[in-house]
Amino acid sequence: MSTIYDQYETVIGLEIHIQLNTNSKAFCGDDAHFGGAPNTHVSAISLGHPGTLPRLNAQQIKSAIKLGLALGSEINSVNTFDRKNYFYADLPKGYQITQDNQPFCRGGSVMVKTINGERAIRTHHIHMEEDAGKSIHDLDPNHSFIDLNRAGVPLLEIVTEPDLRSGEEVEAYMLAMRQLVRYLDISDGNMDEGSMRCDVNISVRKKGETTFGERCEVKNVNSMRFAKRAIQYEVKRQIDLIESGGKVRQQTLNFDPETGVTSPLRDKEDAHDYRYFPEPDLPPVHLSNEQIELWKSELPALPKELYAKFTKEHQLSDYDATILTEERPVAVFYQKLAELNGNYKAVANLMINKIRPYIQEQKIHIQEFPVPVNSLSDFIQLIVDGKVASAMAYQRIFPKLIETPNETPLSIAEQLHLIQSADEDFLMTLVKEVIEKNPQKVAAYQKGKKGLIGFFMGEIMRASKGKADPKATNQLLGELLRK
Amino acid sequence: MSKNTTLQQIQSAIQSGDLTCVELVNTYLAQIQKTSDLNAYVEVFEEEAIAKAKALDTKYKNDPTSVGKLFGMVVSIKDVLCYKDHQVTGASKILEDFTSLYSATAIERIVNEDAIIIGRVNCDQFGMGSTNENSVYGVTKNGIDPTKVPGGSSGGSAVSVQMDTCLVSLGTDTGGSVRQPAGFCGVIGLKPTYGRISRYGLLAYASSFDQIGIISKSVENIATILEVMAGADEFDSTVSSKLVPNYIQELDFDTNKKVKIAYFDTALNHPSIDPEIKDQTTQLIEKIKGEGHTVEAVPFEYLDYIIPAYYVLTTAEASSNLSRYDGIRYGHRSKAATNLEETYKMSRTEGFSTEVKRRIMLGTFVLSAGYYDAYYGKAQKVRRLIQDRTNEILNDYDFILMPVAPTTAWDLGQSLEDPVAMYLADIFTVQANMTGMPAIALPIGTHSSGLPIGVQLMNKHFGESELLSISKYLINLLK
Numbered sequence: 001m002s003t004i005y006d007q008y009e010t011v012i013g014l015e016i017h018i019q020l021n022t023n024s025k026a027f028c029g030d031d032a033h034f035g036g037a038p039n040t041h042v043s044a045i046s047l048g049h050p051g052t053l054p055r056l057n058a059q060q061i062k063s064a065i066k067l068g069l070a071l072g073s074e075i076n077s078v079n080t081f082d083r084k085n086y087f088y089a090d091l092p093k094g095y096q097i098t099q100d101n102q103p104f105c106r107g108g109s110v111m112v113k114t115i116n117g118e119r120a121i122r123t124h125h126i127h128m129e130e131d132a133g134k135s136i137h138d139l140d141p142n143h144s145f146i147d148l149n150r151a152g153v154p155l156l157e158i159v160t161e162p163d164l165r166s167g168e169e170v171e172a173y174m175l176a177m178r179q180l181v182r183y184l185d186i187s188d189g190n191m192d193e194g195s196m197r198c199d200v201n202i203s204v205r206k207k208g209e210t211t212f213g214e215r216c217e218v219k220n221v222n223s224m225r226f227a228k229r230a231i232q233y234e235v236k237r238q239i240d241l242i243e244s245g246g247k248v249r250q251q252t253l254n255f256d257p258e259t260g261v262t263s264p265l266r267d268k269e270d271a272h273d274y275r276y277f278p279e280p281d282l283p284p285v286h287l288s289n290e291q292i293e294l295w296k297s298e299l300p301a302l303p304k305e306l307y308a309k310f311t312k313e314h315q316l317s318d319y320d321a322t323i324l325t326e327e328r329p330v331a332v333f334y335q336k337l338a339e340l341n342g343n344y345k346a347v348a349n350l351m352i353n354k355i356r357p358y359i360q361e362q363k364i365h366i367q368e369f370p371v372p373v374n375s376l377s378d379f380i381q382l383i384v385d386g387k388v389a390s391a392m393a394y395q396r397i398f399p400k401l402i403e404t405p406n407e408t409p410l411s412i413a414e415q416l417h418l419i420q421s422a423d424e425d426f427l428m429t430l431v432k433e434v435i436e437k438n439p440q441k442v443a444a445y446q447k448g449k450k451g452l453i454g455f456f457m458g459e460i461m462r463a464s465k466g467k468a469d470p471k472a473t474n475q476l477l478g479e480l481l482r483k
Numbered sequence: 484m485s486k487n488t489t490l491q492q493i494q495s496a497i498q499s500g501d502l503t504c505v506e507l508v509n510t511y512l513a514q515i516q517k518t519s520d521l522n523a524y525v526e527v528f529e530e531e532a533i534a535k536a537k538a539l540d541t542k543y544k545n546d547p548t549s550v551g552k553l554f555g556m557v558v559s560i561k562d563v564l565c566y567k568d569h570q571v572t573g574a575s576k577i578l579e580d581f582t583s584l585y586s587a588t589a590i591e592r593i594v595n596e597d598a599i600i601i602g603r604v605n606c607d608q609f610g611m612g613s614t615n616e617n618s619v620y621g622v623t624k625n626g627i628d629p630t631k632v633p634g635g636s637s638g639g640s641a642v643s644v645q646m647d648t649c650l651v652s653l654g655t656d657t658g659g660s661v662r663q664p665a666g667f668c669g670v671i672g673l674k675p676t677y678g679r680i681s682r683y684g685l686l687a688y689a690s691s692f693d694q695i696g697i698i699s700k701s702v703e704n705i706a707t708i709l710e711v712m713a714g715a716d717e718f719d720s721t722v723s724s725k726l727v728p729n730y731i732q733e734l735d736f737d738t739n740k741k742v743k744i745a746y747f748d749t750a751l752n753h754p755s756i757d758p759e760i761k762d763q764t765t766q767l768i769e770k771i772k773g774e775g776h777t778v779e780a781v782p783f784e785y786l787d788y789i790i791p792a793y794y795v796l797t798t799a800e801a802s803s804n805l806s807r808y809d810g811i812r813y814g815h816r817s818k819a820a821t822n823l824e825e826t827y828k829m830s831r832t833e834g835f836s837t838e839v840k841r842r843i844m845l846g847t848f849v850l851s852a853g854y855y856d857a858y859y860g861k862a863q864k865v866r867r868l869i870q871d872r873t874n875e876i877l878n879d880y881d882f883i884l885m886p887v888a889p890t891t892a893w894d895l896g897q898s899l900e901d902p903v904a905m906y907l908a909d910i911f912t913v914q915a916n917m918t919g920m921p922a923i924a925l926p927i928g929t930h931s932s933g934l935p936i937g938v939q940l941m942n943k944h945f946g947e948s949e950l951l952s953i954s955k956y957l958i959n960l961l962k
Binding site: 052056083094146276283 | 682691807
């Protein structure tokens with residue numbers, strides 16, 4: 001049944017903050033890593049002491065450009081910094097160094113899978129800025145605490161066009177973005193550590209309308225689940241407001257994950273005047289075409305490219321290709337293995353069913369997987385060649401291989417007596433035995449109950465302890481049963 | 484003491500055994516004591532300076548070649564320059580009792596070359612002012628006439644040199660703050676090219692204008708210390724990596740060389756100019772011409788736009804630069820404040836002087852939404868026009884000559900009544916900061932009131948060598 005809510009369309013734009021994984025902060029040499037005792041990753045510069053000046057960390061420029069290139073953005077050749085002025089206790093200088101006029105990247109897009117198929121979500125621009133410190137208000141009833149370890153850590157802000165239409169699309173976009181920054185190795189993308197944060201701009205309009213409704217900005221949504229819930233709540237609130245004759249006012253809202261409710265932080269009327277102006281302490285950064293081209297050539301293969309390769313060249317299913325491209329190290333490992341062993345489907349199966357679950361269980365990096373790739377390739381070949389039944393290989397050889405990674409899969413298979421036999425005498429004895437033991441089933445088969453072939457195969461395999469070569473057995477069984 | 488006005492003389496005296504560093508420092512300390520009524524120093528590093536002098540005497544005795552280039556140079560520093568483990572307050576209550584965790588690059592370089600820093604000298608709060616009356620430590624008085632101001636903002640620096648309490652003083656110059664007090668006090672003041680000396684450790688007033696400047700009685704001393712301080716610094720992204728010349732070696736003016744000097748009729752005939760200053764400047768021009776050089780009037784149509792544009796741009800930058808003084812992490816925090824907003828408002832209200840607050844308000848206004856284009860944006864365009872026109876002139880001429888200020892030193896208290904009049908008095912010095920060009924103020928004579936009169940020369944970017952050598956030449960010419 002259609003409700004009033006179905007008459008509306010949701011319009012969402014995102015501002016995503018990505019904390020870069022540089023070693024040092026954006027404008028000084030302080031440690032930029034997450035964690036550390038409060039106020040230990042600080043110096044006179046990040047504390048905003050009198051007389052200190054910013055100096056640009058070159059690493060963050062490369063990170064910004066890599067992301068821009070991966071999104072297909074236009075890269076600016078002259079890039080400037082600006083100051084955004086406001087007072088807050090965790091902002092040491094009383095201004096944030098950011099980019100207002102000449103951000104590093106403009107345009108570009110990310111392909112996102114939605115229920116209506118794949119869609120390009122356009123990027124408005126990507127700019128660079130420094131993070132503020134952290135205010136902690138819940139440790140003491142009368143005091144707030146400030147941790148400035150994060151102050152000055154480099155951020156990229158990705159501002160999208162208002163192209164998203166639902167919480168699910170937002171989640172898909174965030175996942176795609178997280179995957180991308182991890183592929184590019186510019187951020188760990190961990191939302192729970194604040195490496196990826198997001199402000200959500202939400203408006204609603206009647207379906208078919210071409211102008212946008214008045215929007216509200218929900219600040220600092222720090223998980224994808226919260227983002228979905230905040231959107232859900234906010235969309236309902238706005239539609240209810242309009243339907244009851246009210247008007248949505250442009251507001252900045254805070255989302256409370258405990259109650260699932262958004263509440264106003266400030267109205268448009270008392271919006272900050274940030275008094276942006278060019279940062280006089282940092283000269284413009286000029287990027288040459290050669291530099292940009294060099295960085296472009298250094299980009300790793302991106303998830304969408306690998307997905308295309310895996311589905312087209314390797315003929316893998318959408319499911320397999322999606323899982324294999326989810327994280328770059330897995331995709332790289334798969335490719336290495338696929339280079340050694342061209343049975344792509346078998347390689348994919350091993351990756352998805354055994355290797356990936358194993359590293360997840362053990363919480364190890366895929367590069368720490370104990371079995372060398374050439375041995376894994378031999379393992380796959382045993383199955384492909386029909387020397388070992390795949391179930392036997394997975395259940396018995398694989399665990400042994402992990403225990404003793406230096407042994408060859410073949411020798412393990414031999415020790416475990418799992419080499420399948422295609423020897424006709426051996427098979428003939430087994431098949432005959434089974435036929436003799438089951439005269440009624442043979443009669444039923446001969447009367448046309450062809451499905452019984454599975455029963456005979458199962459019996460033979462059990463009797464052979466998995467060593468009977470299924471192909472040869474099947475053929476022989478067919479011949480004998482027809483007699 | 485006055486016979487030892489150059490570092491070279493001091494070093495020779497030490498070498499010949501007529502002088503030790505300890506004796507030198509003691510003489511300066513006695514002089515500081517004697518002139519303490521003028522209030523040039525806000526802190527004297529007495530024990531430390533003596534200890535350093537002792538150590539240097541021993542070092543020199545053990546190995547005369549082991550001492551640094553500035554061995555024997557005693558320096559005072561403006562209270563806006565950071566010196567590790569020493570207080571720096573910008574002459575403001577907002578930084579009361581603040582001790583710097585690090586040394587400014589320039590300070591570190593001179594200390595490494597064995598300069599002795601004898602004390603911290605007074606100035607206008609955060610360099611904002613032209614009289615040195617705007618200081619939490621009270622006014623500094625002009626040693627020639629204590630009823631007059633020494634100029635500002637580096638007034639303490641100028642007086643400390645004027646009264647022979649040190650050989651050299653480091654000031655800062657955002658719109659004339661080194662040259663104008665040098666002019667008012669009858670000493671020499673150089674503002675180098677923007678970016679010649681690292682600003683790291685200089686309490687920022689207006690970042691795209693600020694530059695460390697040098698005050699001394701001899702051009703040689705300025706050349707020597709400039710060479711030590713100048714050059715690339717990884718802590719300042721705006722400093723130039725241009726090679727630093729050997730200024731001392733390039734100091735001698737080739738008397739066969741004839742230079743071309745421009746001056747502005749609009750400046751010399753400006754309604755604000757004191758007639759005696761105009762006369763003495765004109766006489767100097769004639770004297771230079773008499774030596775076979777060319778001195779010509781050139782049109783400069785932007786003179787009256789300089790001050791308004793300068794105050795829009797510098798206050799805009801200042802309003803942001805001074806935001807860090809918020810009472811949260813260091814400096815003055817109001818005891819009456821009960822929450823965050825009150826902490827900001829009350830600490831800043833109590834901590835900053837009226838003049839600083841005036842400039843913060845002005846700067847906040849010119850950057851605010853709806854006014855940016857009309858003020859900040861427009862002023863940036865004016866700055867560009869002034870830069871272009873000045874470059875044009877200096878393509879045709881070697882130097883631009885101007886008075887340092889339209890008047891001699893004012894009466895104490897005079898400027899406080901009309902701040903805009905004080906702003907307008909920067910009319911001749913601000914051009915060098917708007918364009919980033921180097922400029923030097925030299926004493927050329929005495930007014931009938933007994934106060935010094937100065938002249939200013941300006942040159943192309945990084946033309947400090949030529950500026951210093953013509954200065955030396957002109958000083959000899961005027962002897």
